[in-house]
Amino acid sequence: MEIFKLNIPNKKEYVISARLAATSVAGIHGYDIEKVDDIRLAVGEACNNVVLHGRGSKSIDIVIQVEEKFMKISVSDQGEGFIHGQISSPTPEDYMGSGLGLYIIDSLMDEMVVESEQEKGTTIHMIKNR
Amino acid sequence: MEIFKLNIPNKKEYVISARLAATSVAGIHGYDIEKVDDIRLAVGEACNNVVLHGRGSKSIDIVIQVEEKFMKISVSDQGEGFIHGQISSPTPEDYMGSGLGLYIIDSLMDEMVVESEQEKGTTIHMIKNR
Amino acid sequence: MAVKIRYLFSERGDRWEVKIMGEVDIHSTPEVKEKLELILDEREKGMIINAEELDYIDSTGLGMLIGIVKRLKQNDLELVLAKPQPSVLKLFRITGLDKVIRIREE
Amino acid sequence: MAVKIRYLFSERGDRWEVKIMGEVDIHSTPEVKEKLELILDEREKGMIINAEELDYIDSTGLGMLIGIVKRLKQNDLELVLAKPQPSVLKLFRITGLDKVIRIREE
Ligand SMILES: Nc1ncnc2c1ncn2[C@@H]1O[C@H](COP(=O)(O)OP(=O)(O)O)[C@@H](O)[C@H]1O
Ligand SMILES: Nc1ncnc2c1ncn2[C@@H]1O[C@H](COP(=O)(O)OP(=O)(O)O)[C@@H](O)[C@H]1O
Numbered sequence: 001m002e003i004f005k006l007n008i009p010n011k012k013e014y015v016i017s018a019r020l021a022a023t024s025v026a027g028i029h030g031y032d033i034e035k036v037d038d039i040r041l042a043v044g045e046a047c048n049n050v051v052l053h054g055r056g057s058k059s060i061d062i063v064i065q066v067e068e069k070f071m072k073i074s075v076s077d078q079g080e081g082f083i084h085g086q087i088s089s090p091t092p093e094d095y096m097g098s099g100l101g102l103y104i105i106d107s108l109m110d111e112m113v114v115e116s117e118q119e120k121g122t123t124i125h126m127i128k129n130r
Numbered sequence: 131m132e133i134f135k136l137n138i139p140n141k142k143e144y145v146i147s148a149r150l151a152a153t154s155v156a157g158i159h160g161y162d163i164e165k166v167d168d169i170r171l172a173v174g175e176a177c178n179n180v181v182l183h184g185r186g187s188k189s190i191d192i193v194i195q196v197e198e199k200f201m202k203i204s205v206s207d208q209g210e211g212f213i214h215g216q217i218s219s220p221t222p223e224d225y226m227g228s229g230l231g232l233y234i235i236d237s238l239m240d241e242m243v244v245e246s247e248q249e250k251g252t253t254i255h256m257i258k259n260r
Numbered sequence: 261m262a263v264k265i266r267y268l269f270s271e272r273g274d275r276w277e278v279k280i281m282g283e284v285d286i287h288s289t290p291e292v293k294e295k296l297e298l299i300l301d302e303r304e305k306g307m308i309i310n311a312e313e314l315d316y317i318d319s320t321g322l323g324m325l326i327g328i329v330k331r332l333k334q335n336d337l338e339l340v341l342a343k344p345q346p347s348v349l350k351l352f353r354i355t356g357l358d359k360v361i362r363i364r365e366e
Numbered sequence: 367m368a369v370k371i372r373y374l375f376s377e378r379g380d381r382w383e384v385k386i387m388g389e390v391d392i393h394s395t396p397e398v399k400e401k402l403e404l405i406l407d408e409r410e411k412g413m414i415i416n417a418e419e420l421d422y423i424d425s426t427g428l429g430m431l432i433g434i435v436k437r438l439k440q441n442d443l444e445l446v447l448a449k450p451q452p453s454v455l456k457l458f459r460i461t462g463l464d465k466v467i468r469i470r471e472e
Contacts, residue, residue, distance in 0.1 A: 003189075004147070007135035012287045016262065017134070017154045019285075019316075024147045037347035044318045048286045059133075090355055100319035100355060107354045142393045146368065149391075149422075167453035174424045178392045220461055230425035230461055237460045 004064040008047075010057050010077065015047040018062050022073060025064050029071065031130065038108040039073070039128055045101040046075035046124045054079025057121060070110070070129045078121040084114040134194040138177075140187050140207065145177040148192050152203060155194050159201065161260065168238040169203070169258055175231040176205035176254045184209025187251060200240070200259045208251040214244040263288040265295050275306035275337075281313040284321035293324045300328075306337040308364075311344040322357055329361055340364055369394040371401050381412035387419040390427035399430045406434075412443040414470075417450040428463055435467055446470055 006021050008014040022043040026036045043062065050060045057077035065072040087106050090099055102124075106112045111127035136151050138144040152173040156166045173192065180190045187207035195202040217236045220229055232254075236242045241257035263282040270277050276299055284292050300307070307328070329339045342364040344352065349365070352358040369388040376383050382405055390398050406413070413434070435445045448470040450458065455471070458464040 002139045002141075003137070004139065004144070005135070005137035006151070007133070009132045009134065011132075013158045014134070014155075015286055016283070017151055017158075020150050020154055021136070021147055024150055025144075028143045028147075034346065034350075037350075040316065041318060041347070041351065044285060044316075048318060048320060051286060100322060104319060104351070104355065145392055146389070164452065164456075167456075170422065171424060171453070171457065174391060174422075178424060178426060181392055230428060234425060234457070234461065 002066045004066070006062040006064075008060050008062070010050055010054065010060050010079075012048075012051050014060070015044060015051065018047045018060065018075075019044045021062065022064060025066065026071060026128075029066050029130075031071070031128070035128060035130075039071070042105045042108050042126050042128075043073060043075065045104050046073075046126070049101050049124070050075065050077040050079065050122070053082065054122060056080050068130075070127050073126045073128070074123050075126075076121060076123040081116040081118040081120055081122050083118075084116055132196040134196070136192040136194075138190050138192070140180055140184060140190050140209075142178075142181050144190075145174060145181060148177045148190065148205075149174045151192065152194060155196065156201060156258075159196050159260075161201070161258070165258060165260075169201070172235045172238050172256050172258075173203060173205065175234050176203075176256070179231050179254070180205065180207040180209065180252070183212065184252060186210050198260075200257050203256045203258070204253055205256075206251060206253040211246040211248040211250055211252050213248075214246055263292055265292065267299055269303060269305070273308070275308060276300070276303070277308055277310065279310040279313065281315075283316040284314065284324070285316060285318050286320045289320040289324050292321070293327065296324075296328055297331075300331065304335055304337070306332065306339070308340040308342055310342050311348055312342075314345065314348055317348055317351065319355075322351070322355060325361060326357070338362060342366075369398055371398065373405055375409060375411070379414070381414060382406070382409070383414055383416065385416040385419065387421075389422040390420065390430070391422060391424050392426045395426040395430050398427070399433070402430075402434055403437075406437065410441055410443070412438065412445070414446040414448055416448050417454055418448075420451065420454055423454055423457065425461075428457070428461060431467060432463070444468060448472075 004025050008017055019040045023036050023040045026039045047060055054077035057079040061076040063074045087103055090103055109126040110129045113125040116122040134155050138147055149170045153166050153170045156169045184207035187209035191206040193204045217233055220233055239256040240259045243255040246252040265280055267278040332339055340362045371386055373384040438445055446468045
């Protein structure tokens with residue numbers, strides 16, 4: 001088991017660093033291009049959510065844990081938190097530019113767990129199988 | 131002031147992630163290509179040293195602090211440490227493949243400070259002016 | 261910058277031909293949005309986006325494109341996305357956006 | 367992999383023409399070293415490395431190249447580095463390696 005940790009300022013210009021880090025770890029461990037791209041987007045969306053909705057948080061923590069059969073990525077903030085309901089398919093026709101992030105993560109990753117506590121912050125755990 | 135932190139396993143295949151992280155932070159902050167390349171190599175060499183000489187350390191910590199006029203990068207390990215003397219120019223003719231790393235960092239960066247304690251570990255602090 | 265845009269008006273096709281290169285993400289989306297809107301302000305015409313070198317787009321970028329589609333629709337004009345990379349195509353598919361924006365894969 | 371090597375033997379130049387693309391670093395250096403040595407095992411001749419697409423090389427890569435230079439020198443053969451990118455050229459200059467390996471900038 002290998003662990004990779006990243007702590008970046010909660011600012012939009014840093015999200016790319018988190019994506020780069022996640023893709024380089026996945027690449028190092030031999031994930032194929034399609035999976036690397038899935039991971040890149042999932043990590044991007046999780047970080048976007050912190051930037052967009054986790055205003056109370058100064059920074060974003062990304063922890064990547066590489067196991068033999070899967071990779072687990074957690075993206076955490078110390079923001080306001082939120083109550084997480086059911087994920088439902090978006091309806092792009094009436095889509096107003098929100099509500100896609102978690103759906104995309106859920107679609108691209110093999111597992112997604114949202115842990116959020118109001119006033120404490122949010123962690124999104126994502127698993128991608130090899 | 132902005133802080134960026136990275137913790138990677140002390141393995142040669144991860145050094146590229148540290149380089150990527152450092153170059154992306156420098157790029158975000160508008161450092162020109164030549165300086166970004168200098169930073170990439172300096173961080174690479176500092177991490178190489180941990181992989182090559184810091185065997186006791188499980189991981190490598192990279193901390194990047196961005197100030198208005200400069201960037202400070204620290205690369206730390208919990209390895210054996212070493213006694214750091216004077217940096218002298220290499221003589222490539224009799225060069226046997228060692229003794230270049232610190233010299234390169236010192237040449238490319240505006241400041242380099244080596245802090246090392248035996249059995250405790252090493253931190254290399256590097257400063258690159260904007 | 262992480263994103264570059266090239267564009268020209270095709271008299272023959274009577275539409276804008278826009279090439280977006282690089283990454284359209286939470287950081288670069290506002291810049292891309294502004295550029296595309298300026299282009300349409302110059303001439304309100306249909307638009308084809310060449311996505312061959314679009315390496316990445318996220319939900320903020322999708323939201324922006326939907327905005328463009330809506331603007332064009334008011335004048336019965338169309339947005340086409342041409343030659344998306346596999347990862348971009350996949351994102352359009354899973355979000356159902358391929359039903360709102362016409363994709364030309366070839 | 368982070369590094370790719372293409373090579374051919376030029377009968378006209380009586381030397382190996384090798385192109386190294388990507389990054390030669392602590393991770394990839396052993397692989398590059400092995401490849402270059404295999405090439406020279408096949409025919410012990412001079413070598414020109416096209417570095418146009420060599421994006422990065424660090425001290426482990428330099429050490430490896432010095433090893434190749436030493437091997438070639440024993441047979442009065444030469445290693446030339448052609449078209450290095452600015453950052454690679456800079457590294458050769460500050461380490462003084464440009465005095466040991468001939469650089470062809472054009
Ligand atoms: N890290 C977070 N902190 C606080 N709220 C969040 C966070 N992530 C998601 N949310 C909440 O969940 C909602 C749905 O998120 P998402 O599916 O990514 O869509 P969008 O970000 O486009 O609104 C957001 O609108 C927000 O209210
Ligand atoms: N992080 C470190 N931990 C322990 N020893 C180190 C570390 N960094 C450097 N050293 C010591 O300093 C010496 C000089 O380092 P350097 O200039 O990078 O050359 P090289 O790595 O090629 O030997 C090394 O040989 C090693 O003994």
